[in-house]
Amino acid sequence: MLDKIRNYYSKERWEHIKGMLSLLNILGEKNYSFTERFFNKLTYAILLHDSGKLFEDQFSKKYYFPIYHAYLSRSIAIHAFGIEDKDMLNAILFHPTGREKMSILEIFLYLIDFSELNRTFTEAKICRNLIYNNKLYEALIYAAQVKLYYIEKKKQPLNLNTIKMVKYYEKMA
Numbered sequence: 001m002l003d004k005i006r007n008y009y010s011k012e013r014w015e016h017i018k019g020m021l022s023l024l025n026i027l028g029e030k031n032y033s034f035t036e037r038f039f040n041k042l043t044y045a046i047l048l049h050d051s052g053k054l055f056e057d058q059f060s061k062k063y064y065f066p067i068y069h070a071y072l073s074r075s076i077a078i079h080a081f082g083i084e085d086k087d088m089l090n091a092i093l094f095h096p097t098g099r100e101k102m103s104i105l106e107i108f109l110y111l112i113d114f115s116e117l118n119r120t121f122t123e124a125k126i127c128r129n130l131i132y133n134n135k136l137y138e139a140l141i142y143a144a145q146v147k148l149y150y151i152e153k154k155k156q157p158l159n160l161n162t163i164k165m166v167k168y169y170e171k172m173a
């Protein structure tokens with residue numbers, strides 16, 4: 001299965017996946033007591049979450065839609081890998097945007113994606129520290145605000161799910 005998944009990634013993007021798996025291992029060893037079932041689900045969600053990237057250009061040239069790869073990745077998870085677990089599929093689908101009332105799996109995929117170990121920019125480090133200190137909601141708000149800032153800077157449309165997510169978790173944090 002791993003070899004098959006590897007085929008969906010460029011060399012660079014596979015490094016991103018490896019950085020995410022390394023961060024997951026650190027979190028599992030030092031910061032969080034994940035159940036084996038949860039750990040496995042998150043591992044596969046990580047492995048599959050960007051599998052659609054390879055096809056994104058091909059499909060979205062006409063209608064540019066930056067989060068299109070998440071839809072493609074979800075389809076690949078279902079049709080090429082037989083994933084039926086709703087929580088895993090939602091985590092893959094919402095990993096670029098987040099949303100209100102995310103499951104624990106969705107939260108970890110979103111945060112690990114943003115702050116994996118190969119991401120050395122300051123914002124990723126700040127987010128990692130929040131995760132290490134069990135401040136998951138603060139980390140979510142922080143990562144989402146950083147993303148919104150850069151999307152706005154690029155003059156791309158802001159995603160409604162992300163805006164709602166920030167409002168929702170600001171009330172919770």
Ligand SMILES: [Fe+2]
Pocket residue numbers: 049050069095096
């Ligand atoms: Fe992605």
Ligand SMILES: [Fe+2]
Pocket residue numbers: 016049050113
């Ligand atoms: Fe990613």
